[in-house]
Amino acid sequence: MCRTASFVLACLLVLAPGVAAAGDMPWRHALSLLGTPKYPADFPHFDYVNPDAPKGGLVRLGVQGGFDNFNIVVAGVKGDLEAGIGRLYDSLLAPSLDEASTAYGQVAEAVYHPDDYSSVTFRLRPQARFHDGEPIKPEDIIFSFEVLKANAPQFALYWKNVARAEKTGDREVTFTFDQKGNRELPQIVGQLIVLPKHWWEGTDKAGRRRDITQTTLEPPVGSGAYRLKSFEPGRYALYERVKDYWGKDLPVNRGTDNFDEVRYDYYRDATVLFEAFKGDRIDFRRENLAKNWSTAYDFPAVREGRVKREEFPDRGSGRMQAFVFNLRRDKFKDPRVRLAFNHAFDFEEANRTLFHGLYKRIDSYFFGTELASSGLPEGKEREILEGVRDGVPPEVFTTPYRNPVNAGPQAVRDNLREAQRLLQEAGYRLQGRQLVDGKTGAPFTVEMLGHDQSLERYGLAYKAALERIGITVTLRIVDIAQYQNRLRSFDFDVTTMVWPQSLSPGNEQRDFWGSAAADRPGSSNIAGIRNPAVDALIERIVYAKDREELVAATRALDRVLLWNHYVVPQWALGLEWTARWDRFARPEKLPAYGGSAFPTVWWWDAVRAARTGAAR
Numbered sequence: 001m002c003r004t005a006s007f008v009l010a011c012l013l014v015l016a017p018g019v020a021a022a023g024d025m026p027w028r029h030a031l032s033l034l035g036t037p038k039y040p041a042d043f044p045h046f047d048y049v050n051p052d053a054p055k056g057g058l059v060r061l062g063v064q065g066g067f068d069n070f071n072i073v074v075a076g077v078k079g080d081l082e083a084g085i086g087r088l089y090d091s092l093l094a095p096s097l098d099e100a101s102t103a104y105g106q107v108a109e110a111v112y113h114p115d116d117y118s119s120v121t122f123r124l125r126p127q128a129r130f131h132d133g134e135p136i137k138p139e140d141i142i143f144s145f146e147v148l149k150a151n152a153p154q155f156a157l158y159w160k161n162v163a164r165a166e167k168t169g170d171r172e173v174t175f176t177f178d179q180k181g182n183r184e185l186p187q188i189v190g191q192l193i194v195l196p197k198h199w200w201e202g203t204d205k206a207g208r209r210r211d212i213t214q215t216t217l218e219p220p221v222g223s224g225a226y227r228l229k230s231f232e233p234g235r236y237a238l239y240e241r242v243k244d245y246w247g248k249d250l251p252v253n254r255g256t257d258n259f260d261e262v263r264y265d266y267y268r269d270a271t272v273l274f275e276a277f278k279g280d281r282i283d284f285r286r287e288n289l290a291k292n293w294s295t296a297y298d299f300p301a302v303r304e305g306r307v308k309r310e311e312f313p314d315r316g317s318g319r320m321q322a323f324v325f326n327l328r329r330d331k332f333k334d335p336r337v338r339l340a341f342n343h344a345f346d347f348e349e350a351n352r353t354l355f356h357g358l359y360k361r362i363d364s365y366f367f368g369t370e371l372a373s374s375g376l377p378e379g380k381e382r383e384i385l386e387g388v389r390d391g392v393p394p395e396v397f398t399t400p401y402r403n404p405v406n407a408g409p410q411a412v413r414d415n416l417r418e419a420q421r422l423l424q425e426a427g428y429r430l431q432g433r434q435l436v437d438g439k440t441g442a443p444f445t446v447e448m449l450g451h452d453q454s455l456e457r458y459g460l461a462y463k464a465a466l467e468r469i470g471i472t473v474t475l476r477i478v479d480i481a482q483y484q485n486r487l488r489s490f491d492f493d494v495t496t497m498v499w500p501q502s503l504s505p506g507n508e509q510r511d512f513w514g515s516a517a518a519d520r521p522g523s524s525n526i527a528g529i530r531n532p533a534v535d536a537l538i539e540r541i542v543y544a545k546d547r548e549e550l551v552a553a554t555r556a557l558d559r560v561l562l563w564n565h566y567v568v569p570q571w572a573l574g575l576e577w578t579a580r581w582d583r584f585a586r587p588e589k590l591p592a593y594g595g596s597a598f599p600t601v602w603w604w605d606a607v608r609a610a611r612t613g614a615a616r
Helices: 138-151 153-158 185-189 270-278 290-295 335-344 347-353 379-386 409-425 454-468 480-488 508-513 532-542 547-563 606-612
Strands: 030-032 058-064 093-095 102-105 108-112 119-124 162-169 172-177 226-232 236-241 261-267 284-287 307-313 318-325 428-431 434-437 445-450 472-477 494-501 567-569 575-581
Touching: 030 185, 058 270, 058 284, 102 108, 119 138, 119 185, 138 153, 138 162, 138 172, 153 508, 172 185, 261 270, 318 335, 335 409, 335 454, 335 567, 347 454, 379 547, 409 428, 445 454, 445 480, 454 472, 508 532, 508 547, 532 547
Parallel strands: 058 261, 445 472, 445 494
Antiparallel strands: 030 102, 093 102, 108 119, 119 172, 162 172, 226 236, 236 261, 284 575, 307 575, 318 494, 318 567, 428 434
């Protein structure tokens, strides 16, 4: 399951007791995948917030790229969505950041589903309003569901088993599922972003009818804590806190959204963006380069204590970050070719020379969680794999997965020789120093596609290694809009991709690896995986009856994905590196699964700002 507020968990979907029943329908205030929710029905606020946090101030955030769209519905297939647009919207349920997978009522005050998980019903809060004063009605929920499922590929698969939504009361909407037993569906339907039907079906100031299937730069109406105050396409967007926000006193909202204004400034180049932070044009930065973290923060503001660096643990998710092959292209269809690429990648040297030894090599699609496979499959996991034995590599049962290791010059030579052997087995041969197809004589060429100059730092060494075994490699850096369009149309050879994983995977796995997503523009199945065994294992995850089965099925899927060599795994850290100008305060206790939780639970600190020198 993907947690809302971070494109992101465990066994049994259990309803929390608390809200009084209406007739025979036992309404509840929360849903959890881990048992009983932590907070009772009458909880005043989450433990990790300061409910009396002062409101005020401006926080400036930096984004690499640009934007030309405010329509969240078509973000996966059209345009470049503005990074902060989610601040405009509320959802039916809001996640708790100190529980692995629990959500509490936001637009919905109560929720119900039957024991067989055949449907879910939400009762809306009577005070819920859009920014223009219109009440949120069941018709808005139905409209939001239908347009998102019809136009957003990720939601089409995420909600694949949601057959329909219908109004079942003045403030009630019921989602009916086409199969029973999908324990995750009630909660992921609760992640629905609520859109205003009346606004999207209305006309703009020029009298033109709005079209939710197209991009737009008209500021949309939302219902959340912020509204769009001003913007310049591709340069900045400024959000202001809604002073009369209808939900400001809800338990899930108290102590959050404390800044009067949140500004997103856009920079085309990562180096320029970092210089903007150093020059006090940006307040907060999440660092993603080990080189920068180790060497680039030796500037006066850091030495003087006006800029603070801090690491926060990432407990709430796993990840696969990798070079990913476009399996739609014939040259990558043979798994021996893909494995050869892994043998040619010298992670150890890159970690030593480029990453200051800070990273670990990823060896699981669920790296960093208990869901990662290891050793040989046993017990329930092996039982599940036996059901797809004919469709998976035999190594799944006989050999623990390990990436090739380059622990010195001899190991590098041995791995390159093994790569050449695999390529020859796959039908390629060396013609001089050029690898060519043994049947057609066509040279083996690869374009590595990226949108960030950092690709060159590690890509050039990888390019050199691949060229040693006869592969011609081109590194291509394009702007982020072109990059997104090329990925949407699957116009690439090899690129880098990150798949975040929650602690309770589920329906989103269909979008990541499922055959139905392989050729759907905008899906997360960038690789183009079409594998009946993978599809079957995904369904075992989605319909797992308890935590034990979920873990076993996830580890089984992990093994099958790994042994098909769909990607060349890269590296991960398990920490969030952050740097900030010291103008902000936070609760003493941060959420267990929220990392830094900036700026969600932080607030402007006038005393710190005065000491730091507020550039306002």
